[in-house]
Amino acid sequence: MDLSAINWAVLVASLMVAATPILLAALGELVVEKAGVLNLGVEGMMILGAICGFAVAVETGSPLVGFFGAAAGGALLALVFAVLTQVLLSNQVATGLALTLFGLGISALLGQGYVGIKPPKTEKLDFGPLSDLPVVGTILFNHDYMIYFSLALVAAVWWFLRYSRGGLILRAVGENHEAAHALGYKVVVIRFAAIAFGGACAGLGGAYLSLVRVPQWTEGMTAGAGWIALAIVVFASWRAFGVLLGAYLFGGVTVLQLNLQAAGVAVPVEYLSMSPYLITILVLVIMSADRSRAALGAPASLGRSFHASN
Amino acid sequence: MSDARAPLLKLKGLTKAYPGVIANSDVSFEIGAGEVHALLGENGAGKSTLVKMIYGLVRPDSGSMAFRGSRYEPATPHAARNAGVAMVFQHFSLFNALDVAENIALGMENPPKQRALAARITEVSEAYGLPLDPSRLVGDLSAGERQRVEIIRCLLQDPKLLIMDEPTSVLTPQEVEILFKTLRQLSAEGTAILYISHKLEEIRSLCDAATILRLGKVVGECDPKATTARDMAEMMVGQTLHVPSRETTKPGDVALKVNDLTLQSASPFGTSLKNVSFEVRKGEVFGIGGVAGNGQDELLAALSGEVETGAGAVQLKGQSVGHLGPNERRAEGLLAAPEERLGHAAAPDMNLTENAMLTGHVRENLTNRGFLNWRAAKGFAEKVIADFDVRTPGPGNAARSLSGGNLQKFVIGREILQRPDVLVVNQPTWGVDASAAADIRQALLDLAANGAAVICISQDLDELMEISDNFAALNEGRLSKPRPAAGLTVDEIGLMMGGAHDMEAAHVA
Structure with missing residues (x-):
């Protein structure tokens, strides 16, 4: 085994790429859950985003337009969930699971003609000489725009939830929807917006997989990334920077175990492959072990249907 | 102006x-x-x-x-x-x-x-x-x-x-x-x-x-x-009010004794119980007052058996029952009617027969070698409905469909008809119209007159003063020293309840 063969700066740079799909999806779900809605359909929205983004990018030749298409596709599927759970008051857990299965199915159908095609390349941003700096350049100044967008989105979501009036209202709706209604806030409208935002984020995450990380289209290519995103939201105690940490940790262990496999570590491959899931959840559970604090982050109305009783 | x-x-x-x-x-x-x-x-x-x-x-x-x-x-x-x-x-x-x-x-x-x-x-x-x-x-x-x-x-x-x-x-x-x-x-x-x-x-x-x-x-x-x-x-x-009356009885032996009960609350915003001690005698109504959220729910859970405590912390007729669950305590004669009618004391979407089965099966023999005897349960539910004047078309109706007062009469009646030795009730008349409330209070007094011990946890001080022999108040999980209810003034009760929480500055102003 030769650990010196691993280039750590490259490893950090590639963990950011590996983590970004999960980070985007988890950020969206964070906002949804903060509004008091549990959408278990993240996986379905991600994979729909993956094929929508891929198809649009291939047809138009522009990855940027592709990302917009992916966000629209994810949001559209999320709105189906919103109509079912917020208007028709269906059970959120069952509807979310159905959404996942539906997303997997319809993406396979849409993707029939796109198997084996290469998408247009998403260019790296040009930072001039900064990119040539040793270590720092590799880690910070050698990425495509979606990485910087996802990091900016972490900060934006954190600021929105913590300091803006809109964020305060969103948290209030998630904490006690009856009280929010009594104060005159439109619970259902706010939740619709949150759910659509969550769907758009999941769609972007999926498209990042199919356009940048892999980059090509294969059926079922999200391979459980949506479920990990869901878990990360919970174990991060519903905090934006906790989500960032969880996603990068998962991405980091994923990339590291691939490197270890390549370096020929004498551990069965299966153990290495399961390690990202185990380690991420273990670390986040330990971090959120202070139950009183975790309970404060959890929206009290999470998963409960709201119906104005008058 | x-x-x-x-x-x-x-x-x-x-x-x-x-x-x-x-x-x-x-x-x-x-x-x-x-x-x-x-x-x-x-x-x-x-x-x-x-x-x-x-x-x-x-x-x-x-x-x-x-x-x-x-x-x-x-x-x-x-x-x-x-x-x-x-x-x-x-x-x-x-x-x-x-x-x-x-x-x-x-x-x-x-x-x-x-x-x-x-x-x-x-x-x-x-x-x-x-x-x-x-x-x-x-x-x-x-x-x-x-x-x-x-x-x-x-x-x-x-x-x-x-x-x-x-x-x-x-x-x-x-x-x-x-x-x-x-x-x-x-x-x-x-x-x-x-x-x-x-x-x-x-x-x-x-x-x-x-x-x-x-x-x-x-x-x-x-x-x-x-x-x-x-x-x-x-x-x-719209009618003349009937004021509950009672005969005075000599209190008998100690029926329930709570001994230095300390209990961590299960919910993040709950109140933990701290060194709660009291005893209730046969034929006595013990009123526990206090502002909501000072440990009432936790105390009820500890008495009913929903939360288990140290064996000796709760003693029924001299026997330690703190380690027993609700059904074992029911078998021994300690019954409880919790506060929340829809969701805690009764299952909202189940009908009255099913709700009667839920707490009555132990003492009313509604099961036979593990099988439920629905005919007996229906009979029991009908008896509750008749004896306590519950206004409903019949025992087949869902608990949710009853008005607050009627469901409360059903919930309390269901426990009283099981002939408890000790009955614990929390907020027995909350959100209940005045005439139903008077009926419920009368039923509690009658139960005590027949030799049972009644513990009534309530936020309605008028109610507690009307029916209690002894009174104590919960404040931040601590129980004040019990005192005879007769002769207590409003000021004294207020101080037992913790007075005005950190309002001394405002008093002066």
Whole structure:
């Protein structure tokens, strides 16, 4: 085994790429859950985003337009969930699971003609000489725009939830929807917006997989990334920077175990492959072990249907 | 203030019907500026619907309102707040996980920046003698402090009309005095107050006028200062009230003993019990008072067996039962009727037979080698319905379909008919109309007269004084020393309940 063969700066740079799909999806779900809605359909929205983004990018030749298409596709599927759970008051857990299965199915159908095609390349941003700096350049100044967008989105979501009036209202709706209604806030409208935002984020995450990380289209290519995103939201105690940490940790262990496999570590491959899931959840559970604090982050109305009783 | 008594709010012919029930029918009255106007009525009389219409949460089917001389038909609470109407809710419209300043900002139309708002909160809360720290989490506040949050949220908007829905049900007598002082100060400044309550003595001391609702209609108006509480009660109920009576019995042996019970609360905003000790004798009614959220739910759970404690902490007839679960305790004769009718004491979507089975199967032999005997359960449910005058078409109806008073009679009756040696009840008459409440109290007294020990946890002090032999109060998880109920004054009770929580500064002011 030769650990010196691993280039750590490259490893950090590639963990950011590996983590970004999960980070985007988890950020969206964070906002949804903060509004008091549990959408278990993240996986379905991600994979729909993956094929929508891929198809649009291939047809138009522009990855940027592709990302917009992916966000629209994810949001559209999320709105189906919103109509079912917020208007028709269906059970959120069952509807979310159905959404996942539906997303997997319809993406396979849409993707029939796109198997084996290469998408247009998403260019790296040009930072001039900064990119040539040793270590720092590799880690910070050698990425495509979606990485910087996802990091900016972490900060934006954190600021929105913590300091803006809109964020305060969103948290209030998630904490006690009856009280929010009594104060005159439109619970259902706010939740619709949150759910659509969550769907758009999941769609972007999926498209990042199919356009940048892999980059090509294969059926079922999200391979459980949506479920990990869901878990990360919970174990991060519903905090934006906790989500960032969880996603990068998962991405980091994923990339590291691939490197270890390549370096020929004498551990069965299966153990290495399961390690990202185990380690991420273990670390986040330990971090959120202070139950009183975790309970404060959890929206009290999470998963409960709201119906104005008058 | 020359126009101090000109009508501020005028309601004319307001009517609102829901499928199957007319909530308000042709309701008209007026409130003048600076007037404290009481709205009286039993549960279900239509008080809540009426104030929801004034606050823009519900739109009337017909009728009109005028506010400060112009047409007033708020479509949303935002519109109502903009017009100068503010409301303090009965079940607080607060958010536990948010801090005081955030909670207040949510109830304002154009809140200033958080820091400026915090300064305003401190300033206004001191001006009205209601100290409040804007950075604390609402979930950590006492009920009295939470109400201050609601009131200050309203005051920051300079309301012309303040609606208060049952504001004193969660306050200690000392806190009620402070609240009244604030309200009188507001009224003197020209703010009208619409005060909803069924506590008649409070209305007599505070209000200038009263409108009485029964079954959605205005049935009378009176000057509460010149009308006796009994007359007002009879206008509310529409019949002569029966006051529970009891024969005095000699207390017997100790039936239940709680010994230095300490218990961590399971919920993040719950109250842990600390060194609770008391004993109850056969034939005794032991009243436990206290403001909601001071450990009542935890105490009931520890007594009923929902939470297991050290074996010796709860002793039934000299036997340790603290380590037993609810069914084992039931078998030994310790029964409980918890507070929340829909969801805790009864399963809302199950019918009455099923609900009778749930707690009755141990003592009424409703099971046979593991199989449920539905015929016997139905018979038991029918017996409860007949003996306790539960108004329902039959035992096949879902618990949810019963009115509050009827379901409560069923829940209490179900336990009493199982001949308990010790019965623990929490809030037995909460949200129950006056005549059903009187029946329930009478049933508890009869049970004690037949030699059972009754522990009644309640926030209704009048109720506790009416039925208890001995009284103690829970305050932040500690139980005060029990004292004979006869001869206790309101001040003494208030001090047992913790007085006015950290309000000493306000007392002086």
